[in-house]
Amino acid sequence: MSGRFNRDPPSSASSDSGGEDTVAPQMDEEESITDHGEVEVTSTPNSPRPPSAGPPQTPTQGALRSPRTRRQRSTSQSQPSRSREPILRGRRRTIYTAGRPPWYDCQGQLVEPFVIGVCGGSASGKTTVARKIIEELDVPWVTLLSLDSFYKVLTEKHHEEAARNEYNFDHPDAFDFELVAKTLVRLKEGKKVEVPIYNFVTHCRETKTKTMYGANVIIFEGILAFYSPDVLKLLDMKVFVDTDSDERLVRRLQRDIAERGRELDGVLKQYFKFVKPAFDYYIAPSMVHADIIVPRGGENEVAINLIAQNVMTQLQQRGFKLREKLANTNFGMARPSSLHLLPSTPQIRGLHTFIRNKDTPRDEFIFYSKRLIRLVIEHALALLPFRDITVETPQGIPYEGKHIATEKICGVSILRAGETMENALCEVLKDVRIGKILIQTNLDTGEPELYYLRLPKDIKDYHIFLMDATVATGAAAIMAIRVLLDHEVTEEHISLCSLLMTEQGVHNIAYAFPKVRIVTTAVDPCVNEKFYIVPGIGNFGDRYFGTEPSDQ
């Protein structure tokens, strides 16, 4: 009874909330300078499969007092779990392809993720089934939510019972189904959720929580997954894993005795006192709710294949071709009032002349774009509300001045081009917080995809300066705004700052999010077939960072 592991091992997919959110695993990037001086980025996706959805991770995992297993916890996964490498390699370019495609329509409205419920007796192989479904689906942005995270906090009396193996962890009363339903509803709404981390030694919830956000498919698994009617009606597909009870007992004995060093008597006592009755009274009868019953658990590849195929069909029906739609939407109307265009002064026109010119060398491009960025940021700041204050001056007279009404301002840059604007924000606001969102265009579909996200914990209280250097169709910006709204940022508190936009982009964003303030230095008429702005500026990120393809 070593009890060495008293907490979940950190999952790479969904972070423990130490103050930051993560939804995507960090990619291990190696930069190597090729002989032409170009930087090539190669990537090894660090987790070929979700770590916590795998089999028990270490044989040294100590036995815990709890009768429950500690194998799987809730995870979010933002990469396909196997096979196809999520990057495209060109001759000189490497492009990641496994981001999250749009999960909302072109009005910025949300489309619900698909929720699969997996139920079955203890040691029936629910996790294996869930994992195999994820593998078979091979889609990014899958969230696995485990009922185990929702054990109730034990009272002192229950603690003593648990210590004597007399607390019934298999009874419905042991779970907080209200919180389960609340969490699932929020996940379905696409909102960020804080999933509790249950400590099986202290039987308390950790003060930390696991932040989950952004799922196209949610798998909810647990022995009593079908018990609560509230939860049941949130499930789009219900899968029951039906494994022979002898086999389940054998697995349980193996797991508890061989891997956790527990006594045979204790395991059997618990099995007959709690586990088996719970199965007979609560779990087995819930089989009637199931759409699909999978015999023999994870070994049943035919069943898993069928499930995956069905889910894929459902996902395709919900799929979007957003950018094309955005580019073709025709708005024959006046510019929206949320657009704040900088006055076209000689300096701004002159700066545009420098950075739009294809022959401008990179150092000048960087210098002049920085100047232009500074002007955008200053202009956007001037649009914020200010309140009147009176200060004392060294000259002895009071001075009627102004002070910014909101102190909490946070920059969020849309990688990669948006990052170029962070510095200007830091130059005008001391100690400003900076969040990042990585959105890349999938070259196969032309759609923007969300890859990575890191935002301050309390972002909902902030006024956000969302930064992207250029906005063509507005697809990436709309995705980023959607992400912020999902994190409960108020729409009025978002200022989108960019150097160059198109008529279309302005209208698309203003149409989807009329309260978002749009600040830019120029609006160009249209985009070309490659979604580049015309006359435009070229690929801003490539020109700024020097990663233009060499064949141009």
Added chain:
Amino acid sequence: MPQNNHTLIITGKVSVYFCLTLGGTQKLTACYHFRSTVVISGHHALPLSPCLPRPPQEFDLGVESQLQPVEGFGPYFKLIPATGQVKELQTIIRDRNTSRSDFKFYADRLIRLVVEEGLNQLPYSDCTITTPVGCQYQGLQFVKGNCGVSIVRSGEAMEQGLRSCCRSIRLGKILVESDLETHEARVVYAKFPDDISQRKVLLMYPIMSSGNTVIKAVNVLQEHAVEEENIILLNLFSTPAAARTITSAFPRMHILTSEVHPVAPNHFGQKYFGTD
């Protein structure tokens, strides 16, 4: 309303700008705008009618100004727009409880705003360039041959702001000292680029209470054959008295400031350089 050459410009803000140019001078001198409903063009800043007279070479069709002339100081004395943002920067600079590090940080920001506006006064010409997408862009190009001149000491605080915008601009200096007894300003030192008479001069001096120092400095520039209309004075705070003195002494000099207020924050140089 007086008008000779006028151009209609349509902007996203549904406003019409009548931009006047006075015969002979090369500058955009005044910008009146009216809030009114007009036809909205999908494109930005297009001339409505091709038969309008072509404005002087430096005046581009798509250019707007956001500067406001100040009542009573002539057409060349202008304020940068008094946004809440600018007001906040002024408040921080004036607040006696502002720490030195904050003071310098926010003073530099205000300086940068004034400098950016000042650069808008420089001459330029139209040009067309090709973008990486292969399209033409009607841009403009600033004419080379400008320089900055700072009045020691507080004017030097503005040099960095200018250098941040123009990396390799030439900088001259003038040291003007007040006689302790007579309070008369006198020039102690001046060093300029050789060809300063051929250049536009951005004269930098942040605080004007009486205007005497600036008058001395402009006199020195004129001794070096700099034309009055080629001088653009960049200033942060001016008193009405100083504004009157300078505009009557040099009616054709361009002056740009952020605030006209009876009490000038005279502690600026001391606090910026930390010698208080």
